Amino acid sequence: MTQLLASSARTDTVSALLRDLRVRSTVYCRSDFTAPWGFGVRARELGSFHVVVAGDCWLEVEGEPEPRRVEAGDLVILPRGEVHRLRDRPGSPIRWLEELLEHPVDQELRMGCGGGGASTRLLCGAYALEGSRHHPALSILPTVVHVRGRSGHPPPWLAATLELIAAETGAGGAGAAVVCERLSEVMLAQALRIALLDLNDEGVGLAALRDAGIAPAVQAIHERPEHPWTLGELATLASMSGSAFSARFRAVTGDSPIRYVTRCRLMRAARRLRTGDASLAELAALAGYESEFSFGRAFKRAFGIAPGAFRDRERSAGKTPPVGAGARTDRSAEP
Numbered sequence: 001m002t003q004l005l006a007s008s009a010r011t012d013t014v015s016a017l018l019r020d021l022r023v024r025s026t027v028y029c030r031s032d033f034t035a036p037w038g039f040g041v042r043a044r045e046l047g048s049f050h051v052v053v054a055g056d057c058w059l060e061v062e063g064e065p066e067p068r069r070v071e072a073g074d075l076v077i078l079p080r081g082e083v084h085r086l087r088d089r090p091g092s093p094i095r096w097l098e099e100l101l102e103h104p105v106d107q108e109l110r111m112g113c114g115g116g117g118a119s120t121r122l123l124c125g126a127y128a129l130e131g132s133r134h135h136p137a138l139s140i141l142p143t144v145v146h147v148r149g150r151s152g153h154p155p156p157w158l159a160a161t162l163e164l165i166a167a168e169t170g171a172g173g174a175g176a177a178v179v180c181e182r183l184s185e186v187m188l189a190q191a192l193r194i195a196l197l198d199l200n201d202e203g204v205g206l207a208a209l210r211d212a213g214i215a216p217a218v219q220a221i222h223e224r225p226e227h228p229w230t231l232g233e234l235a236t237l238a239s240m241s242g243s244a245f246s247a248r249f250r251a252v253t254g255d256s257p258i259r260y261v262t263r264c265r266l267m268r269a270a271r272r273l274r275t276g277d278a279s280l281a282e283l284a285a286l287a288g289y290e291s292e293f294s295f296g297r298a299f300k301r302a303f304g305i306a307p308g309a310f311r312d313r314e315r316s317a318g319k320t321p322p323v324g325a326g327a328r329t330d331r332s333a334e335p
Contacts, residue, residue, distance in 0.1 A: 035117030055120030073149015
């Protein structure tokens with residue numbers, strides 16, 4: 001019974017994290033490379049994902065001790081956008097993304113390069129999360145989320161999503177960008193759910209919910225982010241002293257407990273701005289802020305836009321901002 005209750009609590013908290021996750025924009029590129037080949041992506045505010053459609057390659061991420069092999073059917077996500085390189089084999093020379101983008105893509109929007117050897121086909125993308133680095137999930141996800149395929153094929157849920165993405169990127173037309181954005185949201189939510197629930201082969205997952213010390217506090221924060229939590233109150237839930245709890249919480253999540261609370265409050269407020277009609281004063285109170293001004297300032301710091309303007313944008317006929325200044329549509333050639 002204890003294990004069942006713990007599993008239920010973990011699932012509820014993961015659901016809360018995913019409910020607040022929203023992809024703001026995406027960029028796709030289908031790439032055909034022939035060995036030897038390699039490309040690198042510099043650190044940026046965007047997350048990255050790569051699907052190996054055929055062949056295999058090696059992923060090297062700055063800060064990780066060893067490269068990892070990525071095979072046909074695999075999906076890898078770098079939620080925080082660290083510097084990384086993909087190559088046919090370790091040691092192959094690379095070209096940075098900016099160099100590759102100097103060359104036009106073909107009529108089917110495919111980017112290619114290499115030495116004419118064995119072929120690897122990729123679907124690569126960049127995405128922006130609403131709230132960017134302030135989303136609480138980013139502080140507890142691993143550097144790389146690796147969803148493995150089977151026998152060269154992606155998992156069924158990923159295969160279905162990829163077919164829809166391929167259809168939209170190939171056909172184009174009115175509304176294709178918005179559809180691809182939503183498909184990205186589905187794909188990322190599915191993959192991150194696997195990571196958060198610790199179901200993949202490598203055992204990565206939501207350490208904050210596996211950690212017996214801080215799990216009760218994390219669950220309580222996600223259930224009631226608007227509560228005026230204090231460090232002492234959270235430490236009591238975890239049956240720890242304030243200093244021990246704070247140190248343990250930061251070690252597991254990378255955040256202080258109160259900053260984590262703030263992240264959760266702002267993501268919940270953003271969801272309410274999208275879906276409800278509460279006034280900004282009401283939302284400020286629900287988010288645990290003493291004034292509309294302090295709420296607005298914190299919200300703008302996290303989202304880059306004032307709450308009222310955010311609500312207006314969400315109601316403006318579903319128009320989606322680009323990934324970055326001068327970015328092309330989701331079918332442009334940016335891994």
